[in-house]
Amino acid sequence: MGSRVGAVIDVAGLQVRFGTVDAVACVDLQVEAGQALALLGRNGAGKSTTMRVLAGVVPPTSGRAVVAGHDVRTEPLLAKRSVGYCPDVGGLVPRATPWEHLQLSARLRRLEGWEPRARGLLEQFDLGDVAHRVTAGFSHGMGRRLSVVLAALHEPEVLLLDEPFDGVDPLGVEATFAVVEDARARGAAVLVSTHLRDLAVQVCSEVAVLRGGVRVATVSADHMAGDEGARAYRALLA
Numbered sequence: 001m002g003s004r005v006g007a008v009i010d011v012a013g014l015q016v017r018f019g020t021v022d023a024v025a026c027v028d029l030q031v032e033a034g035q036a037l038a039l040l041g042r043n044g045a046g047k048s049t050t051m052r053v054l055a056g057v058v059p060p061t062s063g064r065a066v067v068a069g070h071d072v073r074t075e076p077l078l079a080k081r082s083v084g085y086c087p088d089v090g091g092l093v094p095r096a097t098p099w100e101h102l103q104l105s106a107r108l109r110r111l112e113g114w115e116p117r118a119r120g121l122l123e124q125f126d127l128g129d130v131a132h133r134v135t136a137g138f139s140h141g142m143g144r145r146l147s148v149v150l151a152a153l154h155e156p157e158v159l160l161l162d163e164p165f166d167g168v169d170p171l172g173v174e175a176t177f178a179v180v181e182d183a184r185a186r187g188a189a190v191l192v193s194t195h196l197r198d199l200a201v202q203v204c205s206e207v208a209v210l211r212g213g214v215r216v217a218t219v220s221a222d223h224m225a226g227d228e229g230a231r232a233y234r235a236l237l238a
């Protein structure tokens with residue numbers, strides 16, 4: 001896939017180095033408005049690091065990372081504002097309730113009239129009953145579901161979901177699918193990092209495979225579906 005004019009997520013020649021470790025050596029990705037791209041790859045392939053660069057959490061060592069027209073390096077605030085990010089781990093305050101997380105997010109982004117959408121998302125993710133319970137006692141799956149809700153609250157132009165299905169029950173998976181479909185319908189670009197290839201191909205139109213910090217392929221989701229897709233994926237990992 002070549003560089004596309006107007007891609008909402010535009011990554012080219014991305015490199016991220018931690019000391020002597022090249023977490024990302026060379027990644028190119030373009031996701032257009034209304035598209036969802038899955039990031040697949042083995043443990044340590046560089047998926048989360050790529051997501052963190054786009055979320056403005058980790059600076060790129062070199063290369064380009066642009067979200068919604070904003071370079072993460074030169075326009076960090078505008079870039080962050082355009083992104084909704086579900087990190088692979090962490091991000092929740094144990095002493096705060098889901099509602100307090102949503103309040104904080106809304107305040108930081110100066111959202112108006114966000115409450116009905118927040119309530120709707122909590123219901124959709126079956127978190128309505130625990131909206132006012134501190135997250136310290138949440139199961140892993142509940143924490144994942146809340147992280148997706150927080151990423152989606154402000155209807156961002158760029159939705160970054162890192163391992164959103166990890167430990168999540170089928171109803172939570174359905175709710176996450178609905179969030180991705182809603183984002184695509186309103187013209188957002190979505191990036192989903194996951195090890196669950198069968199779910200990735202259901203919700204994404206394309207799949208990028210990373211290996212050793214390098215993007216080795218970008219193919220249509222159909223290409224990665226079913227038994228044949230499993231074989232194709234294994235071949236790319238070998």
Ligand SMILES: Nc1ncnc2c1ncn2[C@@H]1O[C@H](COP(=O)(O)OP(=O)(O)OP(=O)(O)O)[C@@H](O)[C@H]1O
Nearest residue numbers: 018021022023041042043044045046047048049050
């Ligand atoms: N802060 C850091 N300091 C040093 N090395 C790091 C750091 N973050 C990531 N790495 C290394 O970069 C490589 C890529 O890690 P990353 O978390 O991006 O992989 P991943 O594809 O998301 O893996 P997984 O599927 O296991 O979550 C790994 O070798 C990891 O050890």
